[in-house]
Amino acid sequence: MTKSALQIARAAYEPKVPKTLKGVVKIEEGQPTQSVSDQEAIHKLFPNTYGMPVIQFVESSKKQEYSPVNVGVILSGGQAPGGHNVIAGIFDGIKGMNLDSRLYGFILGPGGLIDHNYMELTLDIIDEYRNTGGFDIIGSGRTKLETKEQFDKGLEILKKLNISALVIIGGDDSNTNACILAEYYAAIQAGVQVIGCPKTIDGDLKNDMIETSFGFDTACKVYSEVIGNIQRDCNSSRKYWHFIKLMGRSASHIALECALQVQPNICIISEEVEDKNQSLDDIVQYIADVVVQRAADGNNFGTILIPEGLIEFIPAMKKLIAELNEYLVQKEDEFKRIKRSHQRAHIIDQLSSENSKIYASLPEAVARQLTLDRDPHGNVQVSLIETEKLLAEMVGNRLAEMKKEGKYVGKFASQVHFFGYEGRCAAPSNYDADYCYSLGFAAAGLIGSGKTGYMSSVRNTTAPAAEWIAGGVPITMMMNMERRHGELKPVIQKALVKLDGAPFKAFASQRDTWAVKTDYVYPGPIQYFGPTEVCDQPTKTLQIEQAEKRLPIHLLEH
Ligand code: FBP
Numbered sequence: 001m002t003k004s005a006l007q008i009a010r011a012a013y014e015p016k017v018p019k020t021l022k023g024v025v026k027i028e029e030g031q032p033t034q035s036v037s038d039q040e041a042i043h044k045l046f047p048n049t050y051g052m053p054v055i056q057f058v059e060s061s062k063k064q065e066y067s068p069v070n071v072g073v074i075l076s077g078g079q080a081p082g083g084h085n086v087i088a089g090i091f092d093g094i095k096g097m098n099l100d101s102r103l104y105g106f107i108l109g110p111g112g113l114i115d116h117n118y119m120e121l122t123l124d125i126i127d128e129y130r131n132t133g134g135f136d137i138i139g140s141g142r143t144k145l146e147t148k149e150q151f152d153k154g155l156e157i158l159k160k161l162n163i164s165a166l167v168i169i170g171g172d173d174s175n176t177n178a179c180i181l182a183e184y185y186a187a188i189q190a191g192v193q194v195i196g197c198p199k200t201i202d203g204d205l206k207n208d209m210i211e212t213s214f215g216f217d218t219a220c221k222v223y224s225e226v227i228g229n230i231q232r233d234c235n236s237s238r239k240y241w242h243f244i245k246l247m248g249r250s251a252s253h254i255a256l257e258c259a260l261q262v263q264p265n266i267c268i269i270s271e272e273v274e275d276k277n278q279s280l281d282d283i284v285q286y287i288a289d290v291v292v293q294r295a296a297d298g299n300n301f302g303t304i305l306i307p308e309g310l311i312e313f314i315p316a317m318k319k320l321i322a323e324l325n326e327y328l329v330q331k332e333d334e335f336k337r338i339k340r341s342h343q344r345a346h347i348i349d350q351l352s353s354e355n356s357k358i359y360a361s362l363p364e365a366v367a368r369q370l371t372l373d374r375d376p377h378g379n380v381q382v383s384l385i386e387t388e389k390l391l392a393e394m395v396g397n398r399l400a401e402m403k404k405e406g407k408y409v410g411k412f413a414s415q416v417h418f419f420g421y422e423g424r425c426a427a428p429s430n431y432d433a434d435y436c437y438s439l440g441f442a443a444a445g446l447i448g449s450g451k452t453g454y455m456s457s458v459r460n461t462t463a464p465a466a467e468w469i470a471g472g473v474p475i476t477m478m479m480n481m482e483r484r485h486g487e488l489k490p491v492i493q494k495a496l497v498k499l500d501g502a503p504f505k506a507f508a509s510q511r512d513t514w515a516v517k518t519d520y521v522y523p524g525p526i527q528y529f530g531p532t533e534v535c536d537q538p539t540k541t542l543q544i545e546q547a548e549k550r551l552p553i554h555l556l557e558h
Pocket of ligand 1: 199
């Protein structure tokens with residue numbers, strides 16, 4: 001296989017790890033823990049794995065003997081840079097405990113466990129993938145591991161391969177399921193430990209104990225590089241407004257982090273839109289006003305960051321989508337019989353007056369997407385809505401109205417972009433390479449200590465890697481009860497952008513200046529070799545959050 005010069009050089013990179021993971025290590029257990037809320041209900045559902053202590057690895061003077069262990073690993077959900085290093089960390093960790101230990105990878109996600117599709121990961125394979133992006137070493141998938149039948153089917157292959165520990169690398173849902181699986185295997189005394197690992201570029205799996213999910217750092221750096229390039233382009237030609245949608249599913253962490261890195265003219269934060277009960281019209285007007293203001297200074301260009309999940313956070317759009325879902329599910333046949341060219345008018349006629357007004361105001365293509373692109377349950381697929389095009393078109397229309405009213409004299413031309421897949425498999429930044437390897441190594445340590453129902457954790461990551469704190473957090477500690485598909489279920493709380501959190505406040509305190517001034521920052525590409533301030537910086541979000549823990553907030557805003 002031909003490799004690039006960077007790939008070859010990068011293969012030799014040795015991830016930096018916490019001091020406490022290097023030599024002889026023992027575990028230190030904290031106090032018993034509680035779930036974030038609904039303690040009684042969660043305790044009842046997890047009698048075997050509830051209340052366990054937080055664990056930290058510390059240096060030890062006494063070398064411990066370990067028996068060989070066979071471990072299985074699964075990559076679950078969307079790709080995130082660093083997954084291969086988690087696997088390398090697990091491999092080196094269990095081999096370090098006993099050279100006869102073995103690692104098996106289940107192919108294409110949780111489905112591989114259920115379908116008994118696996119491969120052994122040997123040193124030559126692991127070496128091929130060290131410090132590389134992607135999940136292609138074993139592939140990933142979105143099958144949900146949640147039923148007893150699946151758990152039992154999985155246990156068959158685990159028993160056959162003599163696997164006594166399974167590491168599930170995934171987001172909040174996959175780790176919730178890892179916790180349920182750990183509890184089930186503990187309850188039936190299956191002899192299989194289950195350990196989770198926090199992955200997702202979206203950055204929404206984090207809490208007091210988990211500082212960040214891996215992949216967020218690299219993905220945001222890739223998007224910020226490209227947005228920076230776009231900003232230089234638009235500051236050079238001075239003729240386009242760029243509408244840039246960024247992945248992140250519901251949460252706006254990626255958009256916020258990129259905004260902190262590049263200082264765009266506008267960044268919309270979905271959580272704020274919901275909190276302020278803003279309508280689509282409010283957002284359009286806000287953007288149009290900034291365009292008008294900049295045009296008055298002769299600046300007919302700019303950048304606007306839009307989080308992927310925006311539509312679902314606009315309360316009025318949510319209501320419209322709910323009514324559309326109901327109508328389309330109930331009257332599907334009637335709707336299908338209507339001529340395509342008459343469908344829009346028909347929907348406008350059927351909806352309540354408030355929703356009908358909003359629907360009528362949407363550009364033709366988006367209105368069509370709302371009624372045609374539906375999932376197998378008949379629901380509108382909100383994620384497919386091209387919000388960047390929707391906003392560009394609506395802002396253009398609004399500006400034309402404002403021009404007629406004599407309120408705007410500039411020129412408006414737009415370009416649209418969507419960045420997501422471009423960053424999910426990038427070669428991990430030094431931060432992600434180090435963080436992931438440490439997470440994997442910590443997972444091996446948890447296995448060696450006989451733990452189950454834990455998520456591997458590495459904290460204090462804004463300090464030099466040697467000072468990072470590695471250990472494990474009971475997954476039940478992150479849980480609460482939430483209504484999902486009409487049923488109350490125990491789940492890990494998803495972390496959305498906190499409007500009273502320091503990263504949002506840092507952004508909010510500067511956005512009005514960024515809107516009118518051209519105050520762009522051009523972060524440039526991720527650097528893998530060079531001075532530490534260039535190569536090893538964590539995200540702005542993490543730096544600001546960690547600083548908040550140390551300083552009173554009013555000192556952070558300036
Ligand atoms: P995970 O939550 O599984 O890590 O996936 C993140 C993500 O990249 C989201 O940002 C995005 O909405 C989604 O995956 C896209 O999914 P798919 O890969 O199935 O197109």
